[in-house]
Amino acid sequence: MPDDPVGLDPRSPEDGPRPGAIERLDESECLRLIGAERVGHLGYTSPVGPTVLPVLYKLHERSIVFYTLQGTFTDEDLRTGIANAEYRVAFEVDQFDPEKLQGWAVVVVGSAHHVDTEAERASIISAGADPWPEAGKEHLIRVQPIRIAGRRRHGP
Amino acid sequence: MPDDPVGLDPRSPEDGPRPGAIERLDESECLRLIGAERVGHLGYTSPVGPTVLPVLYKLHERSIVFYTLQGTFTDEDLRTGIANAEYRVAFEVDQFDPEKLQGWAVVVVGSAHHVDTEAERASIISAGADPWPEAGKEHLIRVQPIRIAGRRRHGP
Numbered sequence: 001m002p003d004d005p006v007g008l009d010p011r012s013p014e015d016g017p018r019p020g021a022i023e024r025l026d027e028s029e030c031l032r033l034i035g036a037e038r039v040g041h042l043g044y045t046s047p048v049g050p051t052v053l054p055v056l057y058k059l060h061e062r063s064i065v066f067y068t069l070q071g072t073f074t075d076e077d078l079r080t081g082i083a084n085a086e087y088r089v090a091f092e093v094d095q096f097d098p099e100k101l102q103g104w105a106v107v108v109v110g111s112a113h114h115v116d117t118e119a120e121r122a123s124i125i126s127a128g129a130d131p132w133p134e135a136g137k138e139h140l141i142r143v144q145p146i147r148i149a150g151r152r153r154h155g156p
Numbered sequence: 157m158p159d160d161p162v163g164l165d166p167r168s169p170e171d172g173p174r175p176g177a178i179e180r181l182d183e184s185e186c187l188r189l190i191g192a193e194r195v196g197h198l199g200y201t202s203p204v205g206p207t208v209l210p211v212l213y214k215l216h217e218r219s220i221v222f223y224t225l226q227g228t229f230t231d232e233d234l235r236t237g238i239a240n241a242e243y244r245v246a247f248e249v250d251q252f253d254p255e256k257l258q259g260w261a262v263v264v265v266g267s268a269h270h271v272d273t274e275a276e277r278a279s280i281i282s283a284g285a286d287p288w289p290e291a292g293k294e295h296l297i298r299v300q301p302i303r304i305a306g307r308r309r310h311g312p
Contacts, residue, residue, distance in 0.1 A: 038254035043199035043208035043246070052199035052208055052248035054261050090199070092208035098194035101290060105210050134176075134257060 020101070025150035030106040033150065034093045035059040038131075042066070043090040044078065044112070057091070060129035063145065064091050064108060065115075067131060067138040078112045078141065086111035091143050102155030109147045115140035176257070181306030186262040189306065190249045191215040194287075198222070199246040200234065200268070213247070216285035219301065220247050220264060221271075223287060223294040234268045234297065242267035247299055258311030265303045271296035 025033070034040070042053045057066040068078060078087045089112045096103030115121050121140055124130070132138075181189070190196070198209045213222040224234060234243045245268045252259030271277050277296055280286070288294075 039250075039252050041197045041199075041208050041248065043197075043206045045201045045206055049244045049265060050199045050201050050206065050246040051265075052197050052246045052263060054248070054250045054252055056252075056254060088205045090206040090208045092197065092210070094195075094210045096195050096210055096212075098212055101288075107208060109205060109207075132257075 019154070021154045023152040023154065025104065025106065025152055027148050030108075030148045030150040031059065031062065033095075033104060034064075034106050034108070037093050037095070040064070040066075040091055040093040043092065044087060056132045058129045058131040060124055060127060060142070064110075064143040065124055065129050065131050066141055066143075068141050079114065086113055088112075089143060096153075097155070100155040102153050104150060104152040106148065106150035108143060108145045110143040110145045113142045113144060115142055175310070177310045179308040179310065181260065181262065181308055183304050186264075186304045186306040187215065187218065189251075189260060190220075190262050190264070193249050193251070196220070196222075196247055196249040199248065200243060212288045214285045214287040216280055216283060216298070220266075220299040221280055221285050221287050222297055222299075224297050235270065242269055244268075245299060252309075253311070256311040258309050260306060260308040262304065262306035264299060264301045266299040266301045269298045269300060271298055 038056055038058070039054055040057045042055050044051060055066040055068075057064050059065075078089070089110065091108040091110070092105060094103060094105035096105065115124065124140060124142070194212055194214070195210055196213045198211050200207060211222040211224075213220050215221075234245070245266065247264040247266070248261060250259060250261035252261065271280065280296060280298070
């Protein structure tokens with residue numbers, strides 16, 4: 001991973017606090033922030049190139065849980081066809097105010113694990129981590145973070 | 157490109173209008189929607205895997221214009237090292253209300269063109285398409301769409 005996967009601003013955190021300063025967020029703050037949101041952005045390399053999709057998600061035991069749609073490209077794209085080999089994805093959540101030029105972004109990198117057993121699925125649902133109960137029973141994906149990085153930009 | 161790059165919902169548009177119906181957006185509506193926003197998500201395959209970054213952008217003559225930061229990974233990642241060979245990226249904009257379960261998303265796929273000449277840069281700035289005037293003179297990237305696709309989900 002690049003050292004700074006969140007590129008909202010050119011300046012390094014060593015510049016110190018001032019208008020427009022960038023603060024590096026530690027992992028617990030990143031998890032707190034993404035635990036309070038519901039819409040994130042999934043990025044991955046589909047067979048025809050990079051793709052970004054918005055997804056409704058929940059944070060569940062330090063992993064990101066969201067639905068994909070069995071039989072559609074999202075599901076097929078995210079399967080390697082090799083047992084236990086999982087697709088690498090990026091998952092991003094942010095809140096950025098373009099008027100005040102302030103906000104934060106968190107990027108999680110990890111592997112897309114397909115929740116294929118009923119037991120694992122049930123444990124997620126029963127923990128209250130169903131990311132979209134209204135959508136019915138679709139296919140669950142769980143991203144276990146390999147790396148979590150976040151930045152906050154103080155405006156203006 | 158997959159037929160449906162915006163995967164907010166499993167149902168096909170042929171299902172017709174009803175709660176939760178998905179509407180395919182035509183290109184002019186996609187451009188109108190992204191022309192009214194300022195924060196989008198850039199997705200691309202960095203040397204170490206997929207990445208998603210929030211960027212401040214503007215729509216300029218049917219292309220997406222945003223700053224990257226010269227000398228940082230975003231700039232280096234998006235250069236192929238081959239003259240006139242440009243990096244393929246995805247650029248996504250959405251507004252989705254997780255409470256009402258309604259909103260829209262537009263995904264643009266195109267090549268990341270580096271605005272390396274002062275003439276091209278000046279034409280973008282003078283057209284009022286500076287995506288972040290407050291940030292000073294950083295490096296401009298322009299994405300000319302190869303494909304534009306959008307979906308609107310009607311709640312609830």
